[in-house]
Amino acid sequence: MKQIQMNENSSFSLISTKKIIQLNDVSTSYDSKSFALKGINMSIERGTNYAVVGQSGSGKSTLLKLMNGMMIPSNGTVKIDYVTPKMNDKKFKKMLHTIGYIPQSLGLVKNITVLENILIGALPRIGKIQSLLKKFPKDELDEARKILKLVGLGNKEYRKAYMLSGGEKRRVAIARALMQKPTILLADEIVSELDHVTAREIMNLISDAQKTMNLTAIMVHHDMQLALEYADRVAVIKEGEKILEIGVEGNKIVDFQTGDLNTEEIMEMYADDSKK
Numbered sequence: 092m093k094q095i096q097m098n099e100n101s102s103f104s105l106i107s108t109k110k111i112i113q114l115n116d117v118s119t120s121y122d123s124k125s126f127a128l129k130g131i132n133m134s135i136e137r138g139t140n141y142a143v144v145g146q147s148g149s150g151k152s153t154l155l156k157l158m159n160g161m162m163i164p165s166n167g168t169v170k171i172d173y174v175t176p177k178m179n180d181k182k183f184k185k186m187l188h189t190i191g192y193i194p195q196s197l198g199l200v201k202n203i204t205v206l207e208n209i210l211i212g213a214l215p216r217i218g219k220i221q222s223l224l225k226k227f228p229k230d231e232l233d234e235a236r237k238i239l240k241l242v243g244l245g246n247k248e249y250r251k252a253y254m255l256s257g258g259e260k261r262r263v264a265i266a267r268a269l270m271q272k273p274t275i276l277l278a279d280e281i282v283s284e285l286d287h288v289t290a291r292e293i294m295n296l297i298s299d300a301q302k303t304m305n306l307t308a309i310m311v312h313h314d315m316q317l318a319l320e321y322a323d324r325v326a327v328i329k330e331g332e333k334i335l336e337i338g339v340e341g342n343k344i345v346d347f348q349t350g351d352l353n354t355e356e357i358m359e360m361y362a363d364d365s366k367k
């Protein structure tokens with residue numbers, strides 16, 4: 092048996108877990124009348140691509156907000172790498188810098204350039220005064236330009252964000268998140284409303300970034316087919332409850348949380364509306 096001595100010089104100072112996100116019996120509400128999420132249990136492994144699928148109003152965005160501290164649960168516990176998300180907690184605030192969150196509305200600043208939008212991701216490293224003066228360190232500018240190329244917008248550096256197409260805006264939002272050097276990427280319907288080809292280009296981009304950066308991606312989708320194509324696990328949310336957790340193994344859809352729906356029913360319910 093291995094003897095591990097713990098002292099101040101020990102290299103075993105941190106416990107690492109394969110599970111980067113853990114939700115235990117989580118419920119949350121916006122008002123006293125109803126729950127937006129009820130009794131959610133979720134365990135997400137580090138480095139994986141996890142998708143959340145469900146109909147409009149089922150609670151998908153609320154779920155992502157629980158993972159970045161924008162909402163706190165009314166019941167149950169949320170842990171992000173052992174830390175409870177709380178905006179006024181110093182430890183979590185530091186961690187928040189490494190959580191790339193792309194809201195459903197993308198959250199771009201319309202009247203500034205693509206490059207400046209991307210540099211917002213580096214703000215925690217740059218500091219407020221320097222950024223207000225738009226004095227960005229050369230290494231951060233180089234990094235921003237490298238990421239710009241990576242997302243295929245190398246030639247749009249100085250374009251104002253409001254002049255971009257829907258797909259380009261999404262690329263900027265991804266680039267801003269990558270600029271944070273994130274360990275977790277939370278993306279809320281980043282490819283909804285895009286054509287089939289652009290949606291897959293963007294998903295491939297995230298997939299590639301994920302492999303090179305050892306990123307854990309949690310992505311909300313409307314299209315079950317697309318979710319199954321890219322995600323290791325897909326959680327299905329219905330009326331605030333997680334009714335199913337599935338994934339593809341070989342050519343089979345595997346059910347990790349026994350539900351009472353069959354595969355055809357799920358695919359039919361959650362197929363992209365535009366393709367019905």
Ligand SMILES: Nc1ncnc2c1ncn2[C@@H]1O[C@H](COP(=O)(O)OP(=O)(O)OP(=O)(O)O)[C@@H](O)[C@H]1O
Nearest residue numbers: 121122127145146147148149150151152153154195
């Ligand atoms: N700020 C809010 N105040 C009150 N209720 C809210 C608020 N935001 C969301 N809700 C309610 O909580 C429930 C879940 O909303 P949520 O935005 O998480 O759904 P969603 O699955 O992301 O939907 P969509 O696919 O339309 O984006 C809905 O019933 C919604 O009306």
Ligand SMILES: [Mg+2]
Nearest residue numbers: 151152195279
């Ligand atoms: Mg939503």
